Each structure stands twice: as structure tokens, then as C-alpha cells.
Amino acid sequence: MIDWLSPEEWQAVALSLRVSLWATALSLPLGVLAAVALARWSFPGKTLLNGLVHLPLILPPVVTGYLLLLTFGRMGPVGGFLYDWFGITLAFRWTGAALAAAVMAFPLMVRAIRLSVEAVDPRLEQAAATLGASRPVVFATVTLPLILPGIIAGAVLAFAKAMGEFGATITFVSNIPGETQTIPSAIYAFLQVPGGDASAFRLVVISVVLAMGALILSEALSRRAARRVAGT
Template identity: 70%
Template sequence: MDTAVFLTDEARTALALSLKVSLWATAISLPLAVLAALITGRGRFPGRALVDGLLHLPLILPPVVTGFLLLIAFGRRAPVGAFLAEHFGLVFSFRWTGAALAAGIMGFPLMVRAIRLSLEAVDGRLEEAAATLGARPLWVFATVTLPLMVPGIITGAILSFARAMGEFGATITFVGNIPGETQTLPAAIYTFTQVPGGDGPAMRLVAVSVAVSMTALIGSELIARRARRRLGLSAGRAD
């Protein structure tokens, strides 16, 4: 079926914006999530439980609360928002960049959790063997730990992407529902449900949203499975 017939111009714009927001949110969050997983998974310091709780707070808080906190922190007149706008030209409130920030924060705990579980599954004896052979800690991480974490990193990234695609509460509170600028897929679905005759377009967007999310989840499982298989073969050759 022709996309132009299946989706209205407004719906296609919302879909394109959601993909853009989700990709940026995932890409920017990924290195931070790896670092957070290392700190909470391997770090031994006072207050580690508190840090871990703060990282997972977006999973517990109502999304509207997260959006409001972002608004008072990154709004144009807020201290952080005003500083970033003045010195770096970064504006988040009521911009697509703010939608990416909100989506990234909401998906961040899922990404950290998947990466941390993968890190905890790494056999410490392999790292010890590399260190015994004279490898520096950073080299051990880059050549042993990080490759073994790949399945978890892939899973976490795609789960975060899928979560970002479905983000609504924090986004609409922080950046609003501006067509072409901040109206993502969930916001467009909500808008269609509020107008007469909008049930049809809303259902089509729901179908697209389900298809994208399922593709992401199935894709993550297939990619992670392939990565685990390759790592298993590599370990077998090393033995």
C-alpha cells in the first residue's frame, strides 16, 4: 500500500520526527550508559546504591514528573537551560532536541540495566588472564570486557530506542505537542483521538508504532543471539 494513502502528511511527519528523536536519544545515551553500568556494576564506593537508584528513577517516577523536572532544569529561563542556550546555542524546551533529551532519559535505565547484566556475566578469569599477560586495565577492557558486553549493549540500545519511540508523558510536558517540531508518534496518536474522524488515522499510527517496536525487539534478539554465537566460537578457538 502506498504510504501517502496509508498515512497523512501530518502522520508521516510525526513518524519521521519520532525516528529522528529516538535515534539521537539512543546514540547520545549509549556511551553514558556503558559508563554508568561500569560504575554501578564494578565500582565500590559509598553511596553506590543511591547512584543506582537515581539512574533507575525514571522507571518509577510518573513521566509527567520527569518532564516537569526537565522543564524547570532545561527551560529557557532555567539556570542550566539559559547557560546552554547562551554559551552553546543549545535550546531544549519546545524543540525536538528536548524531545530527544526526554526520550533518552526515559529509556536510559533500560539501557543501563541490560548492559550491566551483560557486564556481570563476563567471566572475570578472562580479564585476570589478560592482566597477567601484562595488559593494562584500559586495554583489558577494550579487548576482553567490551567485546563480551556486546550482546547486552545491542539489547540495551534497541530497548532504549523502542522506549524512546513510545515516549509520551515526559515529552509532551517538556516540549509540548507542536506539529513538525515536537509532535512525535505518540503525541500525534493522542491528537487524532481528540478530533472527530481521527480514529482511522490514529489506528494506522498505532499499527505503525507496533510494527516499529516489534521489529526493533525481534531485531535486537537476532543480533544479540548472533553476537553471542560469535563470542562463543571465539572463546572455543581460544581454548
């Protein structure tokens, strides 16, 4: 496989996988929290949170990328803080690519998880409370296992979206081979140079295979989890 791909192509594939895995793993706890908050809690500013979560879905990706650059760039309010206090730079680094991918994938992840939270019967959680379970224990022993299929579906969807993210990524972290050049950016770059078609095509095939693989895996996992939850 390594022979089959040029080092540059291989680098793009490895980077994409790394970016997407980090983006998914780090945003998952936040995604569960947001989904539970939106599905169950009532608090001031709920509409605002709902809007913020869904914003990346409807904004042009390039706008999201630019807003990320303004906020998380070295000069931005958050980016400046992170650099001054922790020495962390996000703009034009692979970590920034992960952030962009996470933000873009977040609405999809939250939607999938939220649907599964809404499907959980709160009366089961009441029953658990009468049996002696405190709220965190109810969440860990009843709610979480019941929404597991939704979490898996949300995570896989987010991973697939992160693999394909292009607009926000290229605006926020540019297209630096080995640092921020993910598969879509690499395909775009190869298409800009004469004779790059073959490389672009190989990456397209890999993209399709990875996306299909993720989808099949998620189907299998969530079907297994659903069977466990339905109790048959």
C-alpha cells in the first residue's frame, strides 16, 4: 500500500485520519453534553446554544473558517490567550485542522445523539431514582447505555464529516503538506498541477473506501447496541 501511494499522498491520508480521530474523540463528550442539554434541560439561552451548535451547518464553510481564524488565530482573543498562557498555536497547524473539523462535524454529531436522548423514556430514569440511584448514577447506568447507539452513530457521522472537511480547514489552517494538507486539500492541490490527476484519483478512491467503511462499521455497531438496548 505504501508503494502504491507516493509519500505525499500517504502523508495526506495519515494526517486526515489523525485529524479526524482527534476531532471526533475530543468533541464527543461535549457533543453528548450538548445533546442532553438540548433534549432535556431548560435553561436561559437554550435557543442561543441551539443556534450556535447548528451554525456551522448553515454558514458557508469558508465563513466558519474565517471566524475560526479571527477567534483562534495568534492575534484572536482565544488564540492569543492560548499562545500567551500555554504556548499553543492552532492556526496553520494540524491541531487547528482538527478544531475546524470538529466544529464543522459538531452539529451532525449532536443531532444524532440528541435524537437518541429524546427516545429514552424519562420514566425509566424515575424508576432508577426510586431504586436508589442518584442522578449521575442514573445517567451512567440507564441513560448512557440506552443512548449508546446514538452516540456511535453520531461519532461515525462526525468522523466521516471530518475526513471530508475542506472549506473551513483550508481557510483556517491553509494547505501545508505534512502539516495541514488533509485528503480533500491534497486532492485540490493535485488538481491544480498538470499530471496530478492520477494522484487525485487515488486519493478519491481512498476517500470513498474510508467513508463507506465508516458507514458500514457504524451500522453494524449501532445495530448491535440497539439489539442490546431493545433487549431481544
